[in-house]
Amino acid sequence: MRITDTLKFSLSTFRGSPARTFLMLLAMSIGVTSVVALTALGEGARRYVTDEFSSLGTSLLIVIPGRTETTGGSPSLFIGETPRDLTLDDARALLRYSSIRQVAPLNIGSAPVSWKQREREAPVIGTTAEFLTIRHWEMAQGSFLPAGDPESAGSVCVIGQNIRNELFGASSALGEWIRIGDRRFRVIGVLQSAGRSIGIDSQDLVIIPVASAQALFNTSSLFRIFVEAKDRDELSRVEALVIKTIKERHQGEEDITVVSQNAVLATFDKIFRALTLTVAGIASVSLAVAGVLIMNVMLVSVSQRTPEIGLLKALGAPDRQILVLFLTEAAMLSLFGALIGLILGELGIWVMILLYPSFPLTAPIWAVVSAVSVALLTGLVFGALPARRAAKLEPVQALSRR
Amino acid sequence: MIQLDHIERVFQVGDQKVHALHDVGLKVERGEYLSIMGPSGSGKSTLLNIIGLLDRPSDGQYFLDDKDVSLLTEKEQAKTRREKIGFVFQFFHLVPRLTAAENVELPLVLAGMMPGERKQKVSEVLQAMGIGDRMHHRPEQLSGGQRQRVAIARATIMQPTVILADEPTGNLDRASGKEVVEILERLVDNGLTLVVVTHDPELGQRAKRQIKMVDGSIVSDTLRSV
Numbered sequence: 255m256r257i258t259d260t261l262k263f264s265l266s267t268f269r270g271s272p273a274r275t276f277l278m279l280l281a282m283s284i285g286v287t288s289v290v291a292l293t294a295l296g297e298g299a300r301r302y303v304t305d306e307f308s309s310l311g312t313s314l315l316i317v318i319p320g321r322t323e324t325t326g327g328s329p330s331l332f333i334g335e336t337p338r339d340l341t342l343d344d345a346r347a348l349l350r351y352s353s354i355r356q357v358a359p360l361n362i363g364s365a366p367v368s369w370k371q372r373e374r375e376a377p378v379i380g381t382t383a384e385f386l387t388i389r390h391w392e393m394a395q396g397s398f399l400p401a402g403d404p405e406s407a408g409s410v411c412v413i414g415q416n417i418r419n420e421l422f423g424a425s426s427a428l429g430e431w432i433r434i435g436d437r438r439f440r441v442i443g444v445l446q447s448a449g450r451s452i453g454i455d456s457q458d459l460v461i462i463p464v465a466s467a468q469a470l471f472n473t474s475s476l477f478r479i480f481v482e483a484k485d486r487d488e489l490s491r492v493e494a495l496v497i498k499t500i501k502e503r504h505q506g507e508e509d510i511t512v513v514s515q516n517a518v519l520a521t522f523d524k525i526f527r528a529l530t531l532t533v534a535g536i537a538s539v540s541l542a543v544a545g546v547l548i549m550n551v552m553l554v555s556v557s558q559r560t561p562e563i564g565l566l567k568a569l570g571a572p573d574r575q576i577l578v579l580f581l582t583e584a585a586m587l588s589l590f591g592a593l594i595g596l597i598l599g600e601l602g603i604w605v606m607i608l609l610y611p612s613f614p615l616t617a618p619i620w621a622v623v624s625a626v627s628v629a630l631l632t633g634l635v636f637g638a639l640p641a642r643r644a645a646k647l648e649p650v651q652a653l654s655r656r
Numbered sequence: 657m658i659q660l661d662h663i664e665r666v667f668q669v670g671d672q673k674v675h676a677l678h679d680v681g682l683k684v685e686r687g688e689y690l691s692i693m694g695p696s697g698s699g700k701s702t703l704l705n706i707i708g709l710l711d712r713p714s715d716g717q718y719f720l721d722d723k724d725v726s727l728l729t730e731k732e733q734a735k736t737r738r739e740k741i742g743f744v745f746q747f748f749h750l751v752p753r754l755t756a757a758e759n760v761e762l763p764l765v766l767a768g769m770m771p772g773e774r775k776q777k778v779s780e781v782l783q784a785m786g787i788g789d790r791m792h793h794r795p796e797q798l799s800g801g802q803r804q805r806v807a808i809a810r811a812t813i814m815q816p817t818v819i820l821a822d823e824p825t826g827n828l829d830r831a832s833g834k835e836v837v838e839i840l841e842r843l844v845d846n847g848l849t850l851v852v853v854t855h856d857p858e859l860g861q862r863a864k865r866q867i868k869m870v871d872g873s874i875v876s877d878t879l880r881s882v
């Protein structure tokens with residue numbers, strides 16, 4: 255039997271039972287649509303996050319106290335040595351290198367913040383003037399912390415939009431004195447409510463000079479040191495420099511971890527890739543469901559078309575030919591279903607783009623290709639049982655009307 | 657051409673054995689016109705199915721054109737059915753979603769013939785059966801007699817050497833049954849071998865050679881006195 259005739263014969267069976275065909279196409283296309291649309295969403299989320307991160311600047315290094323790597327059997331573990339704290343002097347020591355543009359120490363804590371009768375608990379960070387440009391933040395009103403000696407504990411603060419709204423409502427915040435913990439600070443600026451900030455929501459922050467924060471939280475250590483390199487290409491050299499400098503200052507003990515923005519980016523990238531794959535996996539369950547449906551409907555079809563199968567055998571079709579006919583039918587159904595699903599999926603993506611233009615949405619090629627091939631494979635695998643059953647029918651039994 | 661020796665066919669129904677054919681021997685020459693008659697359940701259809709390679713005997717030997725068919729593979733048997741044997745059934749067995757022409761075309765399609773060649777043959781055969789104007793009708797749009805003529809066209813289009821017909825008029829009224837029989841007999845005039853299973857004595861008696869079966873055995877094999 256010629257290939258074109260095989261295809262034509264399958265098409266004629268679809269015409270013969272349009273309702274059944276529609277049902278199978280529907281099941282298959284729903285499966286493919288969900289794979290395509292969901293992976294587009296996952297992929298879109300990944301690109302959105304990585305784009306956001308890149309906008310933060312990729313020449314940033316973050317110094318964290320303590321080693322996060324497990325150095326299995328390191329002697330320091332047995333001695334039970336705790337990592338030394340990061341200090342303001344550590345931060346200042348980094349400033350002497352020409353390859354480092356700027357450094358911002360960071361302290362973080364939480365304290366009740368109040369103005370007149372209004373009070374709320376808010377995250378408080380202590381830092382220096384450089385933090386504004388390092389984080390690419392902008393001011394809505396007033397100015398950020400003044401540049402100058404980080405050791406001087408000025409009584410000024412910068413607040414986020416939410417804090418401003420909650421404490422001051424309609425009245426003006428600039429120049430007012432607010433109470434943070436047991437100290438008083440004058441508001442000198444309000445942060446712009448820019449969405450570009452991952453990790454901390456700038457809108458809920460209160461920012462004070464780092465020395466004030468150390469006094470407020472009664473500590474001499476730092477939570478982080480942000481280091482911005484002059485040149486992005488020198489990032490790894492700067493990283494080594496940072497590690498070496500602080501190691502020297504910590505009696506030769508390498509007790510810090512340096513994370514580059516790139517590493518964070520890579521981690522997020524990995525997380526979102528895994529997420530997309532998971533979503534794709536879940537969506538492909540619906541492909542399997544479609545496969546089971548195809549199998550069921552085809553089994554019914556085989557029993558309904560038993561006389562026809564008997565006839566084909568009587569007319570001289572070998573078992574193999576019957577097998578090929580039914581497999582072709584399953585393959586065509588799943589392929590058509592997949593194509594319809596692709597079109598629906600792309601249509602859905604198009605609608606979502608219309609609704610959320612800023613969200614980068616496209617179905618990744620690998621998802622499209624694998625959805626279609628999984629659909630085809632599902633059709634063939636689940637079509638195999640009915641096809642084999644058809645091929646194995648005894649012609650006499652198949653022809654007799656029982 | 658057809659030679660059956662000591663054919664047995666035993667069906668296992670539960671733990672009971674049904675002896676559908678018992679020690680059947682039969683020799684049919686090319687161009688013969690044969691009718692098989694007998695009471696219901698006497699094994700007529702079973703015998704026809706074995707001759708047509710739709711069923712295998714439990715025991716005994718069957719030579720078709722001097723070849724032992726039990727030595728043929730499934731694929732070779734299919735090929736033999738395709739090329740040498742044409743079936744006509746009581747219930748027509750047309751594919752309902754295909755037109756008359758497409759039904760007749762089916763054996764050619766299975767044989768892998770080129771489409772251009774097929775169309776030509778199909779229309780010739782349908783013309784010869786007198787239903788050329790019904791080519792593009794589906795079975796449900798045809799009368800019983802017309803359906804059986806489509807089925808005969810399909811059985812003959814591969815130019816087989818044997819036509820096996822199981823109660824070809826069983827589902828037809830007298831008039832159209834007679835027409836169908838005349839068409840089948842015309843095939844004999846053209847040199848085909850025809851084996852007809854029937855309950856209808858009038859039809860059976862038209863055959864030159866008449867076989868009577870009872871309880872799975874051939875009890876008489878007579879030539880019609882001219």
Ligand SMILES: Nc1ncnc2c1ncn2[C@@H]1O[C@H](COP(=O)(O)OP(=O)(O)OP(=O)(O)O)[C@@H](O)[C@H]1O
Binds near residue numbers: 674701702
């Ligand atoms: N597949 C089968 N399984 C079990 N028994 C069968 C099977 N096919 C036929 N038989 C039995 O074999 C015997 C012969 O059946 P067959 O169909 O050949 O009779 P028949 O002469 O064609 O009868 P009818 O005139 O009613 O068509 C019957 O007893 C029948 O019950």
Ligand SMILES: [Mg+2]
Binds near residue numbers: 822
């Ligand atoms: Mg019968």
